[in-house]
Amino acid sequence: MMRVYQLARRLNLSTGNLLKLLTSLGIEAKSSLSGLSPKEVRQLEKSILKKRKPSPKAKKLLLRTPIVTLLGHVDHGKTTLLDAVRQTSVAKEEVGGITQKIGASEVEFQGEKIVFIDTPGHEAFTAMRAHGAQVTDIAVLVIAADDGVMPQTVEAIDHARAAKVPIVVAINKIDKSEANPDRVKRQLNKYDLTPEEWGGKTICVEVSALTKQGLDELLEMILLEAEMLELASDSDGDFRAVVIEGEMDRQKGPCSTLLIQNGTLKIGDILVGGSSFGKVRALINWKGKKLKEAGPSTPVRVLGLSDIGTPGGIFRKAESERKARQLAQATKKEEREKGLVKRELITLESLYQEQVKEKKALNAILKTDTQGSLRALTDVLNNLEDEEVKINMVHGAIGEVNKSDILLAAASKGIVISFNVGTVSESLTLAKDERVDIRSYQVIYEMIDDIKKSMQGLLEPQYEEVEIGEAEVRDTFRIPKVGVVAGSYITAGKVVRGSKAKVFRGDEMVGEGMVSGLKRFDKDVSEVLTGLECGVNVEGFNEIRKGDLIRVYEARRVR
Numbered sequence: 034m035m036r037v038y039q040l041a042r043r044l045n046l047s048t049g050n051l052l053k054l055l056t057s058l059g060i061e062a063k064s065s066l067s068g069l070s071p072k073e074v075r076q077l078e079k080s081i082l083k084k085r086k087p088s089p090k091a092k093k094l095l096l097r098t099p100i101v102t103l104l105g106h107v108d109h110g111k112t113t114l115l116d117a118v119r120q121t122s123v124a125k126e127e128v129g130g131i132t133q134k135i136g137a138s139e140v141e142f143q144g145e146k147i148v149f150i151d152t153p154g155h156e157a158f159t160a161m162r163a164h165g166a167q168v169t170d171i172a173v174l175v176i177a178a179d180d181g182v183m184p185q186t187v188e189a190i191d192h193a194r195a196a197k198v199p200i201v202v203a204i205n206k207i208d209k210s211e212a213n214p215d216r217v218k219r220q221l222n223k224y225d226l227t228p229e230e231w232g233g234k235t236i237c238v239e240v241s242a243l244t245k246q247g248l249d250e251l252l253e254m255i256l257l258e259a260e261m262l263e264l265a266s267d268s269d270g271d272f273r274a275v276v277i278e279g280e281m282d283r284q285k286g287p288c289s290t291l292l293i294q295n296g297t298l299k300i301g302d303i304l305v306g307g308s309s310f311g312k313v314r315a316l317i318n319w320k321g322k323k324l325k326e327a328g329p330s331t332p333v334r335v336l337g338l339s340d341i342g343t344p345g346g347i348f349r350k351a352e353s354e355r356k357a358r359q360l361a362q363a364t365k366k367e368e369r370e371k372g373l374v375k376r377e378l379i380t381l382e383s384l385y386q387e388q389v390k391e392k393k394a395l396n397a398i399l400k401t402d403t404q405g406s407l408r409a410l411t412d413v414l415n416n417l418e419d420e421e422v423k424i425n426m427v428h429g430a431i432g433e434v435n436k437s438d439i440l441l442a443a444a445s446k447g448i449v450i451s452f453n454v455g456t457v458s459e460s461l462t463l464a465k466d467e468r469v470d471i472r473s474y475q476v477i478y479e480m481i482d483d484i485k486k487s488m489q490g491l492l493e494p495q496y497e498e499v500e501i502g503e504a505e506v507r508d509t510f511r512i513p514k515v516g517v518v519a520g521s522y523i524t525a526g527k528v529v530r531g532s533k534a535k536v537f538r539g540d541e542m543v544g545e546g547m548v549s550g551l552k553r554f555d556k557d558v559s560e561v562l563t564g565l566e567c568g569v570n571v572e573g574f575n576e577i578r579k580g581d582l583i584r585v586y587e588a589r590r591v592r
C-alpha cells in the first residue's frame with residue numbers, strides 16, 4: 034500500500050501540499066492511500082502532475098513507451114524474470130508466431146506498453162553505450178532474495194549510475210524458504226539505494242519469477258517510474274533508430290532489430306546507418322507479426338538493409354537510395370582510412386585534451402586485490418582532488434580487470450587503474466579493441482605520482498612568454514591603411530608573424546602588440562631569421578622609431 038509521504042516524495046511535493054491537492058481532487062487521505070488500487074494511484078498521480086505543471090512541450094511531444102533493461106548478478110533470475118514478464122503479454126494463439134527472439138520485446142500492462150531489451154546484463158547494456166547509443170530508460174536490478182547483493186550486483190549499480198539511468202529493484206526468488214528480502218534491503222542501504230518504505234527513494238518490489246508473484250506490481254512500478262521521467266518523443270520528428278542487434282539470416286539476408294527513438298518507419302522507407310543502407314522490405318515485431326509501420330519506442334526487425342548493423346549504431350532516413358548508398362560508401366571509406374579505429378585512446382596523458390573543455394574530471398575504474406587496499410586507494414583518489422579537476426570513481430571493486438570494466442571505461446571515456454591485480458586475458462584484447470588504457474601499479478606512491486601528473490595535464494593550460502628573437506629598427510615607413518612599418522634587421526633568433534612583440538627604447542618599453550605584418554622585400558612571409566632584413570608591423574603601435582628594439586615572444590604552455 035502506498036503511503037501519502039511516499040507519493041509526496043515521488044511527486045517532489047511536501048506531504049502537506051499533496052494532502053491539499055488530494056482534497057481538491059475530492060480524495061480524503063491521511064497517512065495511507067488505502068482503498069485505492071495501484072492503478073487508481075497511478076491515475077491520481079497523473080492528474081496531479083497535470084494540475085501542477087502544464088508541460089509546454091506536451092503539445093508537440095508524445096509520452097513514449099519506456100525501455101527497460103534487466104541487470105544483476107548471474108543466476109539471480111534475470112532471464113527467468115524476463116520470460117515470465119513476456120509471457121504475461123502473449124496470448125495462446127500468438128505463441129506459435131514467436132519463432133525467434135529479435136532482441137527486444139513489448140509487454141502490455143493495464144493498457145500501457147513497456148519495452149524490455151532481451152539481452153539482460155550490464156555488459157550488453159554498457160557495450161551498447163560504448164558504441165554510441167543509450168536506449169535504456171530504466172534499469173531493473175534483479176537481486177535474489179536468498180543470495181543478496183553480490184559483486185555483479187554492485188557492478189550493475191555502478192553501470193546504471195554511470196549511464197544516469199534510474200534503478201528499480203526486483204527482489205527475486207521470494208518463493209524460496211531461504212529468502213530474506215529484508216537483508217537485501219539492508220544491503221541496498223549501503224549502496225545509496227534506500228528502499229521507499231525505509232524512507233529512501235528506491236522502489237523495491239518483491240517478486241518470484243517462478244510463481245509469478247509480484248510481477249504485476251513490478252510492471253506497475255516500472256510504469257510509475259516512467260511517468261516521473263516524462264519520456265517524450267516526436268512521432269513526426271526527424272527519424273532516428275538504434276540498432277539493438279543484427280544477424281545474418283540464411284533466407285532473408287541481413288536482419289537488424291532497430292529500436293525507433295523518433296519518427297515513424299514505414300515499408301519502402303530508405304535507411305542509412307554507418308556503412309549499411311537499403312530500402313525497408315519488411316518490418317516484423319517481436320511476436321513475428323508483420324507491420325506496415327512502426328513508431329517511437331517500437332523494436333522492429335528490419336529486412337532489406339545491405340548489412341547487419343552494429344549494436345548501438347544509429348540509422349536515419351535518406352531521400353533516395355542513391356543518396357543512401359553515397360552516404361554509406363563515404364562512411365565505409367572513412368572507416369577504412371581511419372584503419373577502423375573507433376575512438377581515440379584515452380590515456381592518463383591524453384585525458385588533457387579530451388576532458389579539459391568539459392567536465393575536468395578523470396573517470397576511473399579501480400580494481401584492487403583486497404578490501405583494505407580498495408578502501409585506501411579510494412580515499413587517496415578522492416583526496417587528490419584539485420580545485421579544478423577531480424577523479425571521478427565510476428566503479429571500484431576487488432578482483433581482476435574484467436570485460437565489463439573495460440566496457441564501462443570505454444562508455445565513460447575513462448581509464449582502468451589496477452592495483453596488485455591482473456587482467457583477464459580476454460579483457461586485454463577487448464581493451465585493445467575498445468582503445469581503453471589500463472594502468473597497473475604495485476606501489477601506491479607510483480600511482481599517486483602518475484595521476485598527479487595527469488591532473489596537471491588536466492588543468493587549464495598556463496602559458497609563459499619565451500623570447501624568440503630581436504630586431505633593430507633601421508627605418509620607418511608610413512603605409513596607408515596599414516600604419517607604420519619598421520624596416521628592421523634581425524639581430525637574434527627570428528621574427529614570426531602572429532607572435533607577440535614588445536618595443537623598447539633604451540630600457541623602457543614603449544609599446545606592445547602582435548606582429549600583424551611581416552614582409553621580405555614586397556612579399557608577405559610568416560617568419561624571418563637572424564641576419565636578414567624585413568618590414569615589421571606591430572599592430573596598434575604606430576609610434577615606432579628608428580633605433581628602437583623589437584623583442585619577439587612566443588607563448589609556451591607550462592606543464
Ligand code: GDP
Pocket residue numbers: 105106107108109110111112113114153205206207208209240241242243244
Ligand atoms: P540469470 O543468470 O540472472 O539470467 O538467471 P536465470 O534466469 O538463468 O536463473 C538462474 C536460476 O534461478 C535458474 O535455475 C532459475 O530457474 C532460478 N530462478 C529464477 N527465478 C527464480 C525464482 O523466482 N524462484 C526460484 N525458486 N528460482 C528461480
